Amino acid sequence: MGEGPRHIGTAERRDRLALRQRLAGPSRAESPEEVAGSLVALHGTDPATVYLAVGARLADAAKTVGDTERALYEDGTLVRMHGMRHTVFVFPTELTAVVHASTGRTVAARERATLLRNMAEAGAPDAAWLTEVEESALAALARRGQATAAELARDEPRLKEQFVYAAGKSYEGVHTVSTRLLKVLGVEGKVVRGRPLGSWTSGQFRWAPAPEHPALDPAEAQAELLRRWLAACGPATEEDLKWWTGWRVTEVRRALAAIGAETVSLDEGTGYVVAGDAGPVAGPPEPWAALLPALDPTAMGRRQRDWYLAPELRPMLFDRSGNVGPTVWWNGRVIGGWAQRADGEIVWRVPAGEGIGRDAESAIAAEAERLASWVGTTRVTPRFRTPLERELSA
Incomplete structure (x- = not known):
C-alpha cells in the first residue's frame, strides 16, 4: 500500500508564511x-x-513611501485595479491581463448590466447614450493622462447627469453617471486608479487609462493566477482558494487540475500546493515579529485561519463585516493588535494569557519603533475600525 499525501503541520505552515511572505527578517524584500x-x-x-503592508516587509522601511509611489505612479510596475471578489488590489503590472481575464470579465458584465437596468428603471438615457458618454470620457482621459471625475465632467458634461436609484425603497438614492460609469470601466479593465489628490493615505484618486494587455483565455488565466498564489501562499484548502478568488468551486477545481497541483494533508483536511512544492521548507526562520496593517493580505488571504489566528481573538481584531484590523504577529501567529494614537505613538497590546515572553516583547517593540520611524507625522486611521484598534487609539 502506497503512502498517502505528505502532512504539512502548523509549524511548517508558519515557517512557509514567514519566508515566502517576506515577514521574517532575512526574507525581507528590497522593493515594493x-x-x-x-x-x-x-x-x-x-x-x-x-x-x-509594503513597509512591514521591506529591508529598508525608510524607502516605503517614495519607492511605492515610484512603482505605482512613475514606473508603472504596480497598478491599482479591481480584482478578486470585486475588491480593489495592487498587482504587479504584468498580472493585469491575468486578473482581468480570470476574475474581471464576469464581474464587469454583471456591473454593466446592473447600471443599464438601474438607469432604465429611473427613465435615464439608454445604452447607446451611455456608450457615447463612455467613449467621450475615455478620449478625454487619454488626452489628460490622469484626471478626477470632476475634471472629466468638464470635458464631458453628460457625466454630471444624475438618476434616482431604487425609487420608493428604503435605500433610495441619487446616483451620478460619472460615479457608476467609472466603476464599471474599472472592473472592465479600461481604467485604473491613478495618483491620489492628497498624501499616500488619501482615498481621493485620479483615474488613469489601464495598461494595455492582451486578451487571455479565462480558463488559462485562472490557472495562472491560482498557480502564482499557491506558490506564494500555499498550502491552501479548496475553501481557501474559492474564498480568495471568488470563483465557483468548479472553476477552482479546473484550475487545480490544469496546473497539476499536488495534494497534501493539513490539520483541517486536504490541501494543495504547486507541483514539486510538497517537500519540507529549508528550515525555520529566526524568531520574528511583525505589525501588519488592517486588511493585510497575510491575515485576510485565507478562509480558514485557526492555524495562525486563535478564534478567541477574532471579536477584538475584526469588524462586523469580517475585515481584519491591525495585527501583531509573533513567529507565525497573530497574538494581538496595534494602533496609532493622535500624537503619532504606535501602541500595541497582547491580551492577557498569551504569555509571550521578553524576547517577543522586545521584538514587537522594535517593530513598533521601526514603523513609527518611517510613518513619521502622518496619521493613519483604518477605514474599517475594529474594537481593539478603537480602544488603543483613544
Whole structure:
C-alpha cells in the first residue's frame, strides 16, 4: 500500500508564511515590486494598507513611501485595479491581463448590466447614450493622462447627469453617471486608479487609462493566477482558494487540475500546493515579529485561519463585516493588535494569557519603533475600525 499525501503541520505552515511572505527578517524584500510579487496582490481598499503592508516587509522601511509611489505612479510596475471578489488590489503590472481575464470579465458584465437596468428603471438615457458618454470620457482621459471625475465632467458634461436609484425603497438614492460609469470601466479593465489628490493615505484618486494587455483565455488565466498564489501562499484548502478568488468551486477545481497541483494533508483536511512544492521548507526562520496593517493580505488571504489566528481573538481584531484590523504577529501567529494614537505613538497590546515572553516583547517593540520611524507625522486611521484598534487609539 502506497503512502498517502505528505502532512504539512502548523509549524511548517508558519515557517512557509514567514519566508515566502517576506515577514521574517532575512526574507525581507528590497522593493515594493518584490513584496507585491511575493503576495500576488496587496489589498487596496484602504490606500494606507498598501504602504503599511509594503513597509512591514521591506529591508529598508525608510524607502516605503517614495519607492511605492515610484512603482505605482512613475514606473508603472504596480497598478491599482479591481480584482478578486470585486475588491480593489495592487498587482504587479504584468498580472493585469491575468486578473482581468480570470476574475474581471464576469464581474464587469454583471456591473454593466446592473447600471443599464438601474438607469432604465429611473427613465435615464439608454445604452447607446451611455456608450457615447463612455467613449467621450475615455478620449478625454487619454488626452489628460490622469484626471478626477470632476475634471472629466468638464470635458464631458453628460457625466454630471444624475438618476434616482431604487425609487420608493428604503435605500433610495441619487446616483451620478460619472460615479457608476467609472466603476464599471474599472472592473472592465479600461481604467485604473491613478495618483491620489492628497498624501499616500488619501482615498481621493485620479483615474488613469489601464495598461494595455492582451486578451487571455479565462480558463488559462485562472490557472495562472491560482498557480502564482499557491506558490506564494500555499498550502491552501479548496475553501481557501474559492474564498480568495471568488470563483465557483468548479472553476477552482479546473484550475487545480490544469496546473497539476499536488495534494497534501493539513490539520483541517486536504490541501494543495504547486507541483514539486510538497517537500519540507529549508528550515525555520529566526524568531520574528511583525505589525501588519488592517486588511493585510497575510491575515485576510485565507478562509480558514485557526492555524495562525486563535478564534478567541477574532471579536477584538475584526469588524462586523469580517475585515481584519491591525495585527501583531509573533513567529507565525497573530497574538494581538496595534494602533496609532493622535500624537503619532504606535501602541500595541497582547491580551492577557498569551504569555509571550521578553524576547517577543522586545521584538514587537522594535517593530513598533521601526514603523513609527518611517510613518513619521502622518496619521493613519483604518477605514474599517475594529474594537481593539478603537480602544488603543483613544
